[in-house]
Amino acid sequence: MTLKRMLNTPPVAVTLYFVIVGSIAWVAYTGAQQMGYNWQWYQVPQYIYTFTDDGFQAGEILTGLWATIVLSVTCFALATLMGLCVALLRLSSLVVGKGVAIGYLEFVRNIPLLVLLYLFYYVLGPIFGLDRWTAAVLTLSVFHSALISEIFRAGINSVAVGQWEAAASIGMSRAQAYRYIILPQSIRFMLPPLTGEIVHLIKSSAIVSVIAVAELTTVGRNIISDTYMSFEIWFTIALAYLVLTLILSFGVSMLERRFTTET
Amino acid sequence: MTQTPVIVADAIGKSFGDFAALTDVSLSVHQSERVVVCGPSGSGKSTLIRCFNGLENHDAGTLTVDGVALSQDAPEIRQLRQDVGMVFQQFNLFPHLTVLENLMIGPLKVRKLDRAAAEATARKYLERVRIPEQADKRPAQLSGGQQQRVAIARALCMEPRVMLFDEPTSALDPEMIGEVLDVMVELAQTGMTMVVVTHEMGFARKVADRMVFMEAGRIVEISPPDTFFTAPQTDRARVFLDQILEH
Numbered sequence: 350m351t352l353k354r355m356l357n358t359p360p361v362a363v364t365l366y367f368v369i370v371g372s373i374a375w376v377a378y379t380g381a382q383q384m385g386y387n388w389q390w391y392q393v394p395q396y397i398y399t400f401t402d403d404g405f406q407a408g409e410i411l412t413g414l415w416a417t418i419v420l421s422v423t424c425f426a427l428a429t430l431m432g433l434c435v436a437l438l439r440l441s442s443l444v445v446g447k448g449v450a451i452g453y454l455e456f457v458r459n460i461p462l463l464v465l466l467y468l469f470y471y472v473l474g475p476i477f478g479l480d481r482w483t484a485a486v487l488t489l490s491v492f493h494s495a496l497i498s499e500i501f502r503a504g505i506n507s508v509a510v511g512q513w514e515a516a517a518s519i520g521m522s523r524a525q526a527y528r529y530i531i532l533p534q535s536i537r538f539m540l541p542p543l544t545g546e547i548v549h550l551i552k553s554s555a556i557v558s559v560i561a562v563a564e565l566t567t568v569g570r571n572i573i574s575d576t577y578m579s580f581e582i583w584f585t586i587a588l589a590y591l592v593l594t595l596i597l598s599f600g601v602s603m604l605e606r607r608f609t610t611e612t
Numbered sequence: 613m614t615q616t617p618v619i620v621a622d623a624i625g626k627s628f629g630d631f632a633a634l635t636d637v638s639l640s641v642h643q644s645e646r647v648v649v650c651g652p653s654g655s656g657k658s659t660l661i662r663c664f665n666g667l668e669n670h671d672a673g674t675l676t677v678d679g680v681a682l683s684q685d686a687p688e689i690r691q692l693r694q695d696v697g698m699v700f701q702q703f704n705l706f707p708h709l710t711v712l713e714n715l716m717i718g719p720l721k722v723r724k725l726d727r728a729a730a731e732a733t734a735r736k737y738l739e740r741v742r743i744p745e746q747a748d749k750r751p752a753q754l755s756g757g758q759q760q761r762v763a764i765a766r767a768l769c770m771e772p773r774v775m776l777f778d779e780p781t782s783a784l785d786p787e788m789i790g791e792v793l794d795v796m797v798e799l800a801q802t803g804m805t806m807v808v809v810t811h812e813m814g815f816a817r818k819v820a821d822r823m824v825f826m827e828a829g830r831i832v833e834i835s836p837p838d839t840f841f842t843a844p845q846t847d848r849a850r851v852f853l854d855q856i857l858e859h
Contacts, residue, residue, distance in 0.1 A: 514667055515704035519718035519770055520694035529717055533708050 386580060393581050396572055413568030414589050420485065420564055421551045427490035428550070429543075432497030437527070439502060450498070457495035462556055465492055470560045485557035493550050500542045504535035537605075544601040548594045555590075565589060617642045618678055618774050618805050619664055625672030626659055633659040634670065635829045641774070644803045648816040648837075651826035652852060657809040660826070661776045664807065665689075665696040678773060694722060697767030701779040703759045705751035711738070711762050712747040715769045723770065730769075737765040741795050757788030761795055768799075775799065777808040811856060817841060825849045 355361060381388075396408045407415070439450035457465070469491075470484040479487070508531050516526035558566040569586040573579045617640040626634040634656045641647050649657045662668040663675060666682055666689040675682045680692045706714050715734035719725045725733070738744045741761035743754075751759055760780055767775060777796065781789040793815045800806060800819040810816065816823060816837060823840040825833040825848070833846045844850045 509704075511700060511702050511704035512706065514698075515700065515706065517667065517690075518665060518693055518696075518698035518700075519766065520690050520722040521718070522690055525721055529721060530706055534706075 381580065388581065389576075389578050390581055392576065392578060393585055396582070397585070409568050409572060410565070410585065410589065413563065413565040414593070416563055416568075417551065417554055417565040417590075418593070420489070420554050420557070420562070421547065424486055424489040424493065424554070425547050425550055427486065428493035428497050431490060431494035433501055435494060435498035436501035436505065439498065440505060454495050454498065457491055462488070462492050462553055463559070466556060466560065481557075481560050481562045485554075485560065485562045489550060489554055489557070492553070493546060496549075497543070497546055500539050500546065501535075503542075504539035505531060507538045508534045540601065540605050544598060544605075548597060551594055551597075552590065616679075618645075619807070620676045621660075621663075621670075621673070622675070623673035624663065624670040624675050626656075626663060626668060626670045632829050634663070636673070637826075637829075637831055638673075639824060639831060639834070641805060641807055644805055645821045646800050646806045646808070646819050647822050647824055648820040649807065649809045649824045649826060650811060650813075650816065650852070651832075654828075655826040656829040657826050658778050659829075661698075661778055661807055661809055664774075664776055665693050665698055667698075694718075694770050695773045697770060697772035697775045699760070699763050699767055699775070699777045699780045701782050703751070703756075703763045703783070705759055705763055705766070707751055710748050710750055711743075711754070714751065714762060715766050718766065718770050733769050733771075734765075737768045738762075740768070740798075741765045742791075755788060756784045757791045760784065760788075760792045764792075764795055764799070774805045774807070777806065777810065779809050779811075781810065781812055813841070813853075813857060825852065827852075 356365065394408075396410045398408045398411055399406045435450050435453060438446040439454075441447065460468075466484070466488045469479065469488045470481065473479060473487075474484050505527075512530055512534065513526060516530045521530070554564060555566040557564060558570060561567055565586055569582050573582050576582075619639070619641040621637055621639045623636050623638055624634060625632065625636060637656070637660060639647075639660075649660065651657050659668055663670045663682070664677055670682070677692055678695050680688055682689065682692070706717070709717065712731070712734055715737060716727075716730040719730040719733055720727065723730075735744065735747070738747055741764055743758055743761055746754060746758060746762070751762065754762065764780075780796070781792050784792065789812065793812060796806075796808070796815065797819055806819075808815075808820075820837045823833075823835055823837050824831055825835075825840070825844075825846070827848055833840070833844065833849045835845060839845070840849065841853065844853060
């Protein structure tokens with residue numbers, strides 16, 4: 350494979366990379382020029398932050414980003430808790446528990462997220478008096494708890510059977526075995542997929558903008574409807590999500606390294 | 613041996629699907645008695661001693677251990693397991709805990725001892741198995757022989773009345789078998805009631821009060837070691853002994 354080897358030599362690979370990325374950027378830029386798009390990048394910073402006599406003022410985008418972080422953290426905490434319960438039910442010896450867990454999983458996993466959101470906001474909302482924020486939190490938590498419960502289940506199952514037997518042989522109950530022996534060992538199996546899941550959650554949290562919960566995507570839509578700067582704002586919003594998820598992935602990969610060296 | 617036996621198995625059976633792992637097995641083990649169970653692989657030895665602490669549930673006959681009739685009743689089995697120590701072929705140490713923590717977790721969380729008492733117990737038994745200097749290491753940093761000795765100490769920390777050994781030296785390199793057997797011989801000398809599944813016939817000769825020979829899920833012969841090794845009463849035991857002793 351001489352062609353493959355040639356393409357993989359550093360100078361060729363780097364040049365090729367910049368040619369591809371450059372041409373995509375160029376096509377986008379000329380396309381925008383041709384439609385006579387009026388770039389107003391200088392307008393963007395004020396929506397991120399302003400610096401006045403009162404000092405630093407967070408702009409709408411930063412406030413929205415913060416709301417996205419709060420929403421994601423809340424939902425992730427709830428989803429983890431619910432996911433753990435569902436996984437434990439599924440792995441229990443109770444027939445009813447298993448049945449309930451499987452029913453829940455199949456129901457949640459096989460409905461589009463958007464429909465689930467509408468169910469919570471337009472159906473359960475009026476019945477139980479849920480506001481937008483609560484409906485959004487519940488939707489995201491429920492949806493991701495199903496995915497997280499599968500991560501827990503796989504993590505728990507990857508601990509050797511002998512560990513259960515050893516725990517049982519010193520008289521531990523099932524709950525004690527989970528708490529002291531099984532879960533601490535499954536964490537290192539679960540950490541990588543859980544990172545993936547929180548990144549997934551941050552991204553899917555954008556969907557709650559359809560019920561106008563004031564988070565990053567909603568803020569973007571609002572600014573655009575005032576200013577018509579759709580290119581600049583969507584680029585900025587995308588960048589904000591990207592920075593958030595990249596920082597998170599990096600942080601967790603550091604954490605993972607610590608866990609693997611420890612065991 | 614006038615006391616009631618610690619373990620009484622009366623005609624117990626156990627099947628895995630269509631496969632009968634145990635058929636009509638009756639055996640009593642008395643206080644301070646050492647019973648060695650041997651037999652070809654697949655003969656049901658491991659299944660038998662796993663029944664003794666409820667890791668397998670027998671499905672026929674009755675089994676009484678330490679006065680408790682074993683059934684699927686969880687709390688009683690859990691209580692019983694505190695008094696019946698078990699050592700596994702694959703050690704099954706807790707890899708995320710240090711050696712000391714491995715020994716302390718049972719006394720702390722199950723026996724509800726305070727930390728100082730649990731640590732004192734742990735250090736005492738670590739001394740007994742002759743590896744006090746390894747207390748702060750993780751199991752993965754120890755050799756197989758050391759790991760198995762930690763596993764024995766972990767079981768002893770619960771102060772059990774009976775110790776079950778499920779092929780404790782089968783997963784070890786030959787040069788490490790001796791150190792584990794030494795610890796077991798010493799344990800036998802303290803008067804511990806022991807049921808040992810093993811192929812180590814030297815060990816059996818030294819400590820066993822009775823030999824139990826199993827084949828195809830049944831007990832074929834129960835004899836004192838003198839008789840068993842010199843004049844086995846069944847042909848099958850003789851064939852088995854020839855096979856494992858001839859080289």
